[in-house]
Amino acid sequence: MMNHLADGIMMMQIEDPGNFCDGAFLSWQNLWHAYANLQSYALLSAGQVLKDPHMESHALYEIDNFYPAVYARGYLESFWIRMKKGRAIVYDLKSVPQIAYGIRPMVFACMKAYEVTGDVKYKARASQLASWFSGQNPAHAAMYDPMTGIGFDGLSGPAQINRNSGAESTIEALLTMQVMEGVKN
Template identity: 30%
Template sequence: MSAPARYERFPAPSFAHLRRLTDAGGLYEHARGTTPRREHGYCVDDVARALVVVCREDASAQDDLREQYLSFVLAAQDADGRFRNRRGTDLRFLDAPSVDDCWGRALWALGTAGADPRALAAFERGARWRSPSPRATAFAVLGAGEVLRGRPGHRGALDLLADAPEVIGRSVPRPEWPWPEPRLTYANAVLPEALLVAGAALDAPALVTDGLWLLGWLLDAQTRDGHLSLVPAAGRRPSDRGPGFDQQPIEAAALADACARAHELTGQDRWLTGILLATAWFLGDNDAGTPLHDPVSGGGCDGLERDGRNENQGAESTLALVSTLQQAAARLPAPALRVAG
């Protein structure tokens, strides 16, 4: 397994643009080019993702970001355990507590930061809830899996995992469309990854088998002519023929994370190929032949268009890039270039 010939080495993740988007209030959701759009404020969805990626770093250089993002997520939690998502620059939360994606992503982040007693206690409050959303549930499962790495018998995490497969869905007996939903939407690979996490933790081989099957199908369905051709922002139905555009970096990052999980469980090189394809997608091996990685800013561009890319470098896209490069650095044999940031 090696990088494509045109990439002698993959770049290492840079935190320079993430720091540019961060201030004392949180992580700005949107940017115009590389300039934060302060008028749009902050959201837990992005800050939680940011907490996950900084917790993956061993270096103390990101400790300040870890503390800042954790404090934001803790502040977003209601006393009953649910989470508010949107926060204005006046530091007031603007919406009601829910068990939507922000709840799931917050639990993912808190589980990842679970060595901190504050994070674990907040995870435990939030994990008492259940969401009807497959993706919110899947994000929460990832957090529960992280808690169980350090605390294998944690009751709240195990109970959440036990309830999750019914909400997430399982493969269906249609070879042409085994996906448990009528269309592919966003962050699709988190669903099979959650099945892998649940199956491994609960000693349920059928869940692992289902997760591997769905992930393999999803990877094949999004590979065209040797590169990733991702589900566009509008989604994809069984009858759709690609490529579709406004492809989103979150799709590549979700695939890289899920393939890393599958490789951890199986040791099979097929899943390293998935991480390789996701990383190469950011570097220009995609339907438009356009890099979404900005080596100057360290940021990630907001979408792949038919004739190029969206030049804005918001939080979600930058975090997707950082996350994918982290998986490449951790799993691919080709060494990563260390870059400033």
């Protein structure tokens, strides 16, 4: 069962070297979105259990290629692709809204990559991505309050902060803080 599900996930990976979306796992048909995008974490976990380096290599391909592109662009919310002559043509690219459950999956995948490989570059990448919560985001605003433990709902626009703190945002922020606890660059 795990092999079958992992095969389906790997089929959804964009392989287009030189394109910013190279390595991304599509969320559905020709759509990528950040929220709950746990494919790399799932493949690393399955690969670890099944001792399957092929699964792990697909996950690391996304983490090594796509995650740095997401960070360099100030994070992303979603985009659509269509394939033309083997190239991914990106359209309807959106950088907002940005939400906590779009960030936490990348942080978890990086920390899982560190656990699986022992390579400290993945801890560093996790810290870099988690910095979204402390203000390294387009609004330059903290999205997590360490005094109260709440996580804000996210960015509605490049400088628009949604200061609501729903359960899912707070849980995602706390899960991120928990996995990053004790991590030093």
